[in-house]
Amino acid sequence: MTGENKQQNSGLLGWALFVVGFAGALFVGWIVFPQLLYSTKYQPINYNHAIHQEEAGMSCEDCHFFREDGTYAGKPKLAACAECHSEPQGETEDEAKLVSEYVEPEKEIPWISYSRQPDNVFFSHAAHVKMAEMDCTDCHRDVEGQTKAPPVKINRLTGYPNEVMKMYVCEDCHAQENVSNACDVCHK
Amino acid sequence: MSGNKSGKLSYGMVIDVDKCTGCMTCAVACQQENNVPFREDETNKVRSITWLEVFYLDNGKSYPDHRKAYLPRPCLQCDADPYPPCTFVCPVNATQRDEETGLVSHIPVRCIGCRYCISACSYHARYFNWWDPKWPKPMEEMLTPEVSTRMRGVVEKCTFCVHRLQLAKDKAFAEGRRELDDGEYVPACVEACPAKAMVFGNLSDSHSEVAKLAKSPKAFRLLERLGTKPKVIYLSGQEWIHKLADNVI
Numbered sequence: 001m002t003g004e005n006k007q008q009n010s011g012l013l014g015w016a017l018f019v020v021g022f023a024g025a026l027f028v029g030w031i032v033f034p035q036l037l038y039s040t041k042y043q044p045i046n047y048n049h050a051i052h053q054e055e056a057g058m059s060c061e062d063c064h065f066f067r068e069d070g071t072y073a074g075k076p077k078l079a080a081c082a083e084c085h086s087e088p089q090g091e092t093e094d095e096a097k098l099v100s101e102y103v104e105p106e107k108e109i110p111w112i113s114y115s116r117q118p119d120n121v122f123f124s125h126a127a128h129v130k131m132a133e134m135d136c137t138d139c140h141r142d143v144e145g146q147t148k149a150p151p152v153k154i155n156r157l158t159g160y161p162n163e164v165m166k167m168y169v170c171e172d173c174h175a176q177e178n179v180s181n182a183c184d185v186c187h188k
Numbered sequence: 189m190s191g192n193k194s195g196k197l198s199y200g201m202v203i204d205v206d207k208c209t210g211c212m213t214c215a216v217a218c219q220q221e222n223n224v225p226f227r228e229d230e231t232n233k234v235r236s237i238t239w240l241e242v243f244y245l246d247n248g249k250s251y252p253d254h255r256k257a258y259l260p261r262p263c264l265q266c267d268a269d270p271y272p273p274c275t276f277v278c279p280v281n282a283t284q285r286d287e288e289t290g291l292v293s294h295i296p297v298r299c300i301g302c303r304y305c306i307s308a309c310s311y312h313a314r315y316f317n318w319w320d321p322k323w324p325k326p327m328e329e330m331l332t333p334e335v336s337t338r339m340r341g342v343v344e345k346c347t348f349c350v351h352r353l354q355l356a357k358d359k360a361f362a363e364g365r366r367e368l369d370d371g372e373y374v375p376a377c378v379e380a381c382p383a384k385a386m387v388f389g390n391l392s393d394s395h396s397e398v399a400k401l402a403k404s405p406k407a408f409r410l411l412e413r414l415g416t417k418p419k420v421i422y423l424s425g426q427e428w429i430h431k432l433a434d435n436v437i
Contacts, residue, residue: 069355070362120297120336122354126361182286184293184350188336 038153038162044110045102047092049143056084060136072125074116078108113154114163115140122188132177139165198267198290199348200391200419201378202401203260205383205429210258215240217380218262221349223331225321225338225393233325237315239263239346240377247428257429260376260386263313264410264418265292273306273416274314283343290391290419291348299342306343310414314345321410348388349375408433 024178052058063076088095102109117123128134141150141163153162174181218224218240230236239262246256265285265336266272273291275283281304282298285291294305294314306314320340323331329335334351338344354371360366378388388396398421401407406423408430424430 061264066362068362070358070360071355120295122334122351124354124358124361128359130364131361131366180286180288182288182293183284183298184236184283184286184289184291184296184347185292187295188334188354 039156041112041152041154043112043149043152045098045149047149048092048094052146053144064136066130068127070124070126075111076114078102080104081109087145097153112161114152114161115165116161117164118160120187122186196392197288197390198392198419199373199388200265200290200295200402200421201262201375202350202387202398202421203409204385204387204401205257205259205422205424206406206426207383208258208260209385210242210244210385212242212306212383213380213382214260214377214386215242218225218358218377220330221332221376222347223297223321223335223337224344225317225323227319227320227322227388235318237317237344237422239313239315239344240314240395245429245432252290257424257426259422259429260377261311261313261410262348262375263292264416264420265290265348267417267419268415269417273308273310277304277308279304289353291350291353293347294336294343294345296336296344299343301343309345310416311409311418316343317341340352340363349377352376364426372414384397408436411435 063073063080065073067073081098085095085098085103088099098109102106128138128139154160157161163187171181173179174185179185219226219238222239224237224239227236241261243261244256245259246254249255266274266407268289275292278284279302280298280300280329282296282300283294285294286293289433301316303316306316317340318336321337332351334355343436352375353368353373356368360372361422370393374388386426387398387401389396391402393399393401401423402421404423406425407421408424409418409421410433412434422429422433
């Protein structure tokens with residue numbers, strides 16, 4: 001073997017090592033680390049938005065509505081479900097579970113919130129929806145036609161789901177829209 | 189110029205010392221409303237937390253010239269320009285004045301517990317949490333959900349019940365209004381006062397009751413000469429109380 005070949009081989013080996021290392025780093029960064037950081041939780045019942053909208057003809061406001069005092073009813077209470085589901089209406093497993101485990105023993109469904117803010121944040125839906133006329137989908141996922149409740153990824157360190165809006169997003173938008181960024185506008 | 193930049197809104201309070209009977213209802217209402225922690229043994233007043241302290245005043249004379257009075261002291265929400273003393277010294281911006289409303293806020297989770305603001309406050313209106321708060325069993329159910337509880341190692345103070353402003357704004361927004369009506373936002377102490385000695389409202393609105401009372405010849409501020417420009421204004425027709433309130437060395 002000549003010296004030139006040796007140099008070429010080590011060059012190739014270097015590239016191969018680089019590619020392997022790079023792929024490994026991506027694997028760790030994109031797959032292993034998120035798995036380690038986030039735990040996956042599933043909703044107690046796989047709520048089907050599509051079937052309620054299309055077959056039952058319900059509108060969003062039937063469950064997600066403003067109360068008279070301006071506060072927002074995020075998720076409906078069990079009573080709202082029980083209005084229709086005192087008996088199973090279809091044949092799905094989830095509905096049977098709803099009736100037997102929650103409606104009959106009158107136990108509230110422990111929904112996991114995707115976007116509940118921490119305890120010291122005062123978030124006003126009225127200010128954003130009624131006044132700033134923002135769409136729900138500006139912050140929340142679009143549930144139209146969704147047949148499955150997606151799993152909730154919860155950050156193991158902070159305990160918050162990954163969809164919870166971060167403070168810098170709030171601040172950026174407030175600054176752009178010329179809305180006050182004083183602490184007591186959002187914090188309590 | 190006042191420190192409050194918007195000029196339109198400047199929430200303030202007028203307390204009539206001559207009407208105050210010292211019944212402490214305001215203090216109790218405050219403690220209850222704002223989830224203020226307490227301890228089994230509250231004898232050490234240097235360590236206890238009272239967002240709204242009721243001071244006992246007397247003129248030091250004996251009968252028949254003896255006079256006494258009670259003076260409730262919430263956070264005075266100083267309007268000093270450019271900063272109230274407490275926000276000026278905060279190294280982490282945990283306390284600041286909302287320039288739209290004039291309210292001096294304090295965000296406990298941002299606070300590092302250095303207590304500079306406690307030293308800076310001329311009115312002893314700020315308190316330090318020496319222990320984690322504890323509520324005996326059924327009392328936890330009575331906490332106000334709109335007020336976050338504080339942890340050990342942070343400072344806290346009266347916020348003029350800012351959560352009530354947030355709720356009032358929520359209601360107004362839902363009805364399509366941007367401006368609040370007079371009386372929609374009132375702190376718990378003012379609401380509770382049975383003697384109607386406390387009045388709350390917008391000091392910048394010359395038609396409001398607080399603004400009119402604040403211009404009364406009976407009006408005075410605590411330690412006026414310090415230039416802190418408190419937005420809590422006291423009323424009294426008694427000369428000795430005026431003198432006592434300006435008792436700067």
